[in-house]
Amino acid sequence: xxxxxxxxxxxxxxxxxxxxxxxxxxxxxxxxxxxxxxxxxxxxxxxxxxxxxxxxxxxxxxxxxxxxxxxxxxxxxxxxxxxxxxxxxxxxxxxxxxxxxxxxxxxxxxxxxxxxxxxxxxxxxxxxxxxxxxxxxxxxxxxxxxxxxxxxxxxxxxxxxxxxxxxxxxxxxxxxxxxxxxxxxxxxxxxxxxxxxxxxxxxxxxxxxxxxxxxxxxxxxxxxxxxxxxxxxxxxxxxxxxxxxxxxxxxxxxxxxxxxxxxxxxxxxxxxxxxxxxxxxxxxxxxxxxxxxxxxxxxxxxxxxxxxxxxxxxxxxxxxxxxxxxxxxxxxxxxxxxxxxxxxxxxxxxxxxxxxxxxxxxxxxxxxxxxxxxxxxxxxxxxxxxxxxxxxxxxxxxxxxxxxxxxxxxxxxxxxxxxxxxxxxxxxxxxxxxxxxxxxxxxxxxxxxxxxxxxxxxxxxxxxxxxxxxxxxxxxxxxxxxxxxxxxxxxxxxxxxxxxxxxxxxxxxxxxxxxxxxxxxxxx
Numbered sequence: 001x002x003x004x005x006x007x008x009x010x011x012x013x014x015x016x017x018x019x020x021x022x023x024x025x026x027x028x029x030x031x032x033x034x035x036x037x038x039x040x041x042x043x044x045x046x047x048x049x050x051x052x053x054x055x056x057x058x059x060x061x062x063x064x065x066x067x068x069x070x071x072x073x074x075x076x077x078x079x080x081x082x083x084x085x086x087x088x089x090x091x092x093x094x095x096x097x098x099x100x101x102x103x104x105x106x107x108x109x110x111x112x113x114x115x116x117x118x119x120x121x122x123x124x125x126x127x128x129x130x131x132x133x134x135x136x137x138x139x140x141x142x143x144x145x146x147x148x149x150x151x152x153x154x155x156x157x158x159x160x161x162x163x164x165x166x167x168x169x170x171x172x173x174x175x176x177x178x179x180x181x182x183x184x185x186x187x188x189x190x191x192x193x194x195x196x197x198x199x200x201x202x203x204x205x206x207x208x209x210x211x212x213x214x215x216x217x218x219x220x221x222x223x224x225x226x227x228x229x230x231x232x233x234x235x236x237x238x239x240x241x242x243x244x245x246x247x248x249x250x251x252x253x254x255x256x257x258x259x260x261x262x263x264x265x266x267x268x269x270x271x272x273x274x275x276x277x278x279x280x281x282x283x284x285x286x287x288x289x290x291x292x293x294x295x296x297x298x299x300x301x302x303x304x305x306x307x308x309x310x311x312x313x314x315x316x317x318x319x320x321x322x323x324x325x326x327x328x329x330x331x332x333x334x335x336x337x338x339x340x341x342x343x344x345x346x347x348x349x350x351x352x353x354x355x356x357x358x359x360x361x362x363x364x365x366x367x368x369x370x371x372x373x374x375x376x377x378x379x380x381x382x383x384x385x386x387x388x389x390x391x392x393x394x395x396x397x398x399x400x401x402x403x404x405x406x407x408x409x410x411x412x413x414x415x416x417x418x419x420x421x422x423x424x425x426x427x428x429x430x431x432x433x434x435x436x437x438x439x440x441x442x443x444x445x446x447x448x449x450x451x452x453x454x455x456x457x458x459x460x461x462x463x464x465x466x467x468x469x470x471x472x473x474x475x476x477x478x479x480x481x482x483x484x485x486x487x488x489x490x491x492x493x494x495x496x497x498x499x500x501x502x503x504x505x506x507x508x509x510x511x512x513x514x515x516x517x518x519x520x521x522x523x524x
Contacts, residue, residue, distance in 0.1 A: 020298035023175030028290045030182035035286055036352055037189045038205070043357020046137040047202035049271070049278040053128045054144035055209055056267055058116070058152040062159070070156070071163050072304070072391040073248035074101065077241055078167050079308035095229065097241040098164060102231035104242050105160055109153045116149040128278075130271030136199070144206035154213030161220040164229055167305050173223045175298070177216050184212035248391075251400035265410065266426040269418055276362065277423040283353060284345075284370035284427065288377055291337035296381035299326050300388055307392030316450070319392075323445070324454045326385045334381040335464045336508050339472040341374035343479065344500060350485040351493040360486045368424035376431025379438040386441035389450060398444055406437035459516075467511035475504040 042048045081094045116123065124131060124141045131138040162174030188208030193201040224230045236242055270277040303326050310319040341348070345367040354363050390399050410433035417425030445451040478500045484492040 020171045020175040020301055021294050023172055024178075024294045024298050026176070027178040027182060028294055030179055030186070031286065032290070032352060034182045034185050034189070035283060036355070037186055039283070039353040039358035039362075040355045041189055041193060041357070042202060043359070043362070045202075045279075045357070046134060046275060047140060047199065049275065050131070050137050050141040051144055051202040051205050052278050052282045053124070053131070053267060053271065054141050054148050054206060055151075057123060057127055057145060058149050058155075058209075061112075061152050062155045070105065070245070070249055071159055072387070073245045073396065074160070074163050075167055075304050076308040076311070076392055076394050077245050077248070078164065079305055081241065082167060083309060097239070098229060099232045099234045100236035100239045100242050101245065102157075102160065103233035103235045104237060104239075106157060106233050107235055109156050113150050113153040116152065117146050120145040120149065127268055128271040129268065130273070140200070140202065144203055147203075147206035148209045151209050151213040154217045158213070158216045158220060161217070161224055165220070165223060165227075166301060168227055168229070169305070170223060170227070171302065173220060175301075177219060180215050180219060181209070181212040184208045184215065244394075248394055248396045251396040265414060266423075266430060269414055269426055270423055273418075273422055276365065280362065280366040281369050281423055281427060283349065283366045284373055287341060287348060287352075287370055288373040288380070291333065291341075291377065292380050292384070295333045295337075296330050296384040299330055300384035303385070304388040304392055307388055311393050319389075320450065320452050321454065323385070323389050323451050327382070328457075328460055330381045330385050331378065331460075331464060334378040335468045336471055336504075338374045338377040339468050340475060340501075340504060341377065342371050343472050343476050344497075345370040345374070347479050347482070347485050347493070347497055347500065351490075351497045354486065354493075355490065363486065365423070368421075369427040372421075372424045372427035372431060374431075375428065376434040379431065379434035382438040383434065383441065386438060386445065389445050390441070393450070399441065402437060402440040402444065405440065406433045409433045409436050463512055463515045463517055466515060467508050470511045471504045471508040474507045475500050478503055 038048065078094070078097065081097050082091075084093075120142045124138060124145060128138075128141060131141055158177060162177065165171070165174050185205060185208045188204045188211070192207060193204035196204055221230065266281055267278060270281055303322055306322055307319055310316075310322065346363060349363045349366050349370065350360075353366070354360065387399055390396065410429050413429030413432055414426055417429050419425070421428060442451075478496075482488075482496040484496055
């Protein structure tokens with residue numbers, strides 16, 4: 001772990017991105033293992049629908065409040081304090097800011113958690129109105145939400161600790177932390193779920209979420225202590241640094257978390273559709289989250305402290321170059337990932353989830369929403385890069401305006417597409433609104449003179465188009481050669497899928513090499 005942190009500190013943005021990506025990849029692979037276990041044991045049922053709603057509510061608030069708002073407001077202010085205090089040879093003010101933010105954030109979260117637990121029936125009624133027609137499903141969702149809602153308290157403080165570590169270039173620890181959630185849920189599914197009756201096995205997963213939140217927070221504290229940054233919480237609403245963070249947070253809640261709000265709206269509407277719709281959307285979203293989390297979020301995490309430092313140091317050219325590098329890198333990864341998810345949706349879902357209670361119809365229905373989500377994957381990834389271009393400059397008003405426009409568009413598209421396309425229409429609406437969001441963010445940075453594209457974009461785009469097309473054709477042809485996806489043995493599916501993935505990656509990289517891309521082009 002220490003070697004990885006040192007690499008993140010000394011090796012530049014690409015090395016830091018690789019550190020975060022490798023840790024995130026481990027977490028996402030374990031997340032897929034977790035989902036395979038859940039699909040095999042529980043399938044797509046009333047219990048899984050209830051759990052995914054009960055987990056999505058605090059998880060949505062976590063992404064909106066902790067990662068989507070607090071993180072984007074806290075890191076630029078903390079970076080500014082650190083830069084100023086480092087120049088003055090003192091860190092006292094920085095440590096005081098950390099203590100006061102810890103106390104203010106912790107107290108607020110404790111109150112929100114208490115309200116959430118007490119208001120669980122109301123929250124389920126608001127976020128899953130379709131559950132009202134099934135008293136058993138609704139009762140399960142309420143019970144599980146009371147167990148999962150405290151996760152918001154623990155994971156938000158975990159994000160707070162991770163933001164401090166990232167600012168000090170300790171990227172590996174926060175990136176590794178989500179592994180603990182997946183391990184907890186896998187353990188709960190395998191060992192705790194059998195202790196419940198058949199209709200209540202999903203309740204074990206809610207206990208797993210609560211356990212994971214506690215463990216994740218405790219895991220990061222020793223690393224803060226090693227940096228002499230262990231917070232001593234102090235309530236300080238009037239502190240200037242705290243008030244600046246709060247002022248930045250309010251609009252930031254919408255600016256970077258629009259996609260999460262759209263996903264939650266999908267859940268609300270999916271609860272009105274046939275049983276299984278929430279679960280189908282969940283599993284397709286999980287596959288889209290793999291490249292999004294491993295690459296785009298990793299790059300966005302790494303560049304935010306860098307961009308904040310360049311803004312504080314008044315270096316607009318370096319700021320623009322960093323954004324340009326990040327955009328090129330994320331497209332290099334996002335384009336083939338989106339094409340692959342669309343082309344081999346059924347083989348992926350069948351290999352990973354078509355076992356036990358998760359049947360062939362579940363695979364086909366999940367594939368519909370996976371293709372719809374894949375249409376917006378590149379946009380989801382671009383948002384993770386473009387939004388820090390605003391937050392690093394402590395501009396949270398512009399993203400919120402753009403976010404509201406995207407949300408309104410998503411609502412209209414949801415209503416237009418849900419009836420003809422059912423759950424897949426909800427996924428497609430989310431993708432289309434993400435493209436609107438990304439486009440407006442990009443145009444705002446260009447018009448403001450914050451970002452100026454460097455030379456070579458036409459060449460880069462042509463390479464991606466040709467190499468991506470070659471890869472898509474290769475994996476499509478290979479996928480059609482196999483007939484094992486819904487009826488074959490598990491190992492036959494794994495071998496075929498492995499062959500397709502390796503062949504597709506080889507074709508893509510070889511095409512890029514032939515077209516002139518070299519490793520030196522990836523360094524900033």
